[in-house]
Amino acid sequence: MLGNASLRCLAGRSVRRCSSTPEMLAKRLAQDPESLQAFVKALPASSKKAVFGMAMTEFEDEFAKADRNLDGKLSYAEFSEWAAKVAADGKPQAAVTPATQEQLRALALTTMVPYIGFGMCDNAVMCATGDLIDQTIGMYLGLSMLAAAAIGNALANGAGMVLHGTIER
Numbered sequence: 339m340l341g342n343a344s345l346r347c348l349a350g351r352s353v354r355r356c357s358s359t360p361e362m363l364a365k366r367l368a369q370d371p372e373s374l375q376a377f378v379k380a381l382p383a384s385s386k387k388a389v390f391g392m393a394m395t396e397f398e399d400e401f402a403k404a405d406r407n408l409d410g411k412l413s414y415a416e417f418s419e420w421a422a423k424v425a426a427d428g429k430p431q432a433a434v435t436p437a438t439q440e441q442l443r444a445l446a447l448t449t450m451v452p453y454i455g456f457g458m459c460d461n462a463v464m465c466a467t468g469d470l471i472d473q474t475i476g477m478y479l480g481l482s483m484l485a486a487a488a489i490g491n492a493l494a495n496g497a498g499m500v501l502h503g504t505i506e507r
Contacts, residue, residue, distance in 0.1 A: 456498065464494035 367374045378386065404420035405412055437445075468483075468490025476486040 460494050460498050463497055464491045466490070467493045 367377060378389070381389070400420075401412060404416050406416050406419070464487065468487035471489050472481070472483050472486035475481070476483075481489075
């Protein structure tokens with residue numbers, strides 16, 4: 339088991355100030371589960387949350403590698419296959435499968451819709467505001483139709499920035 343001084347060093351200060359390197363401390367903690375448990379208990383709550391967040395990222399990555407059919411659900415067969423590969427290699431493997439033409443087409447269609455919707459809304463707002471500006475203050479200020487359309491375009495762009503996530507939902 340790690341000594342109290344090592345645990346205090348790990349939990350209370352930067353690893354750089356400790357006498358051991360981070361790699362040495364990690365190796366010692368991995369070899370002694372009791373020390374690891376004592377170390378985690380000694381961490382402040384904010385550090386525990388940070389460690390948990392990092393662990394969740396690792397778990398999500400491993401889950402994605404194990405989920406072979408990409409349905410978001412891990413079956414026993416998928417888990418068994420993933421676990422056998424990890425056990426055989428001693429480390430998790432990256433799941434590398436190229437996208438099929440059908441998947442690429444589906445991705446193109448689903449990502450295309452918000453852009454088309456945004457373009458239609460943006461142009462509608464630009465035309466409406468440009469026409470309104472041209473018929474009202476454009477006459478008083480002596481603006482050309484093109485200048486009124488440019489101001490309408492600026493207003494449409496501003497509206498698009500404010501409402502940027504609405505169309506995607």
